[in-house]
Amino acid sequence: MEVARIENVTRIFKTGDVETQALRGVNLIIEKGEFTALVGPSGSGKTTLLQLIGCLDQPTSGRVFINGKDVSKLNRNQRADMRRGTIGFIFQFFALIPTLTAYENVEMPLLLNGKSSAERRQRVMSLLESVGLADRAHHRPDQLSGGEQQRVAIARALAPNPTLILADEPTANLDTANGQQIMETMTRLNLETGVTFVFATHDPRVIKFARRVVTLRDGMVVEDSAGVLVGEGG
């Protein structure tokens, strides 16, 4: 079952008179339950592709389908609705709200989804337990290590029970041991929950965890370990 389908997508950024073509006709299909790495050098378009799949951005041309729905032309509010509950994000920087505790950070997407207080409590504690941080629930981000913060971010991404989790260089700011632990946690949760993970990285130690590797270069998919090379630059 397709979770995401990218059809001939281009993305051009304009800064003044200068145009930068970040993606040049990308085609890609992500199936349910995949654990896929988007790899490539800096500037290859990994983050832009993740943002398009995550409905944070819109393609200049081409179409993006999430769970079979065309999200290319949705307005801001419709894209926000699509993100909420369907897509979880893990960022390179430990993207927690600094004024909220670990518990409250994980609870935030559930609040936005209108879950009851009892549901929230049960879900948050079970998620914090699954990332090994139940005892740190009431600590604020500045009281947690980088690895712990990223595990809270994973728990938060999983909170609304999304079909797809997008991670942008999730281990880039962590040491080897913590990076390893994060990847192990993500792998385990992928297997346990069946949620699809797509993560961007250029770290070989991270790439080895992926079951599928999609390589981008200069805004094009140049290699796909799934065996089907779908993008030839449009």
Add this chain to the structure above:
Amino acid sequence: MIQLLKMAFRNLGRNRRRSFFSALALAMGLALLLLLASFVEGEMGSVIDLTTRLESGHLQVRAKTYDENKTSLKWQDLLENPAQIAAQIASLEPVQVATPRLFASGIVSVGSETSGVRVIGIDPLSDANAPFRDGLLSGEFLTPEDREGILIGYPLAERMGLKAGDKLNLSVNTSNGDVDEQMFIVRGIYSTKTGGFDRITVFLPLAKAQAITQTDNHASTIFILLKDKALTEAVAAAIAGANYQVLTWEDMNELILQTEQMANGYIYILYLIVLAITASVIINTLVMAVFERTREIGILASLGMKGRQIMAMFLTESGLLAVGGIIMGLIIGVLVVAYFTRYGFYIGNMGVTGLLISDTIYTELTWQDTVNLTVLSFIITLLAGLYPAMMAARMDPVQALRGGR
């Protein structure tokens, strides 16, 4: 909603000093507004109260042809047998006091010093003279039988170098157009703390004033004070008669009422200036907060938070800032106003012609002003928070996640 409040409260707590000083700016603004409002209320209240007690009363009864500006002393312009009319009016239940008064123009001279004065003949026993009797600084108050005594104000005494017991010459216009001059003994020196009144007003017992002005058993007016000002129109209607005119305090103090209206207009401009300054501080604080939290706004957007929810979060912050500032402002404002209500605000002799202004203004804060200014401050702060909140709500999530760059 509780979560939103909690987040907003904690967000304000991130930079406690900045939030505190922003709230303090609002607090000082509100305190200043309360002080301004109470000052104007106190001043105008005092002017009306003073003018009523010293000059106009709540009501005056005069002869139909009496012209106040000419201080006419012709018999046909005066009330005949005024004591009887005053007694009839005083018998009405709402009337606190009714007493005859005679007005004349005169000149006081001591040696080479002269000063133009307004002579008022009063019934020394009447309660209407309380402001002068209570304000006696030296000497004694007049008695009905006194034929030599005169009561003068402190500024006049000071200017002419007079003290109680000293002699002065008083020249007064008479009913037939002549001028009569007599020597008087300064029986007492009074002060109502109203320079404009005290400097030009001298008192004689009514009988003596009638004698010197040759007005026999006549008076210029019946000065009436009521137990309740609100009954003015009712009493005016009750005592209206064909042979005389009845004037209410509003008829006699048009200038004051117009000045009050004008002052209220000006004060609103001042309110807006103070609130505009306060609003700019609040805008600055929240715009800085939006810039500092750009990436966080991106995170919230990535979680599916909509623009209006992000806007609500920032508006809640400005709302909390407003509540904190207003509570502080009310405490500071009420304390400062309470001080000036008790001890007054010395402004000296303003010397405004046509207005009796006391040398000390006692602030008077009304519930209406307090509620209006509090609500106005709250609304202005929320409006000030609107721009930064909209800025945050309109932020592009991708740009925001990059930290706005």
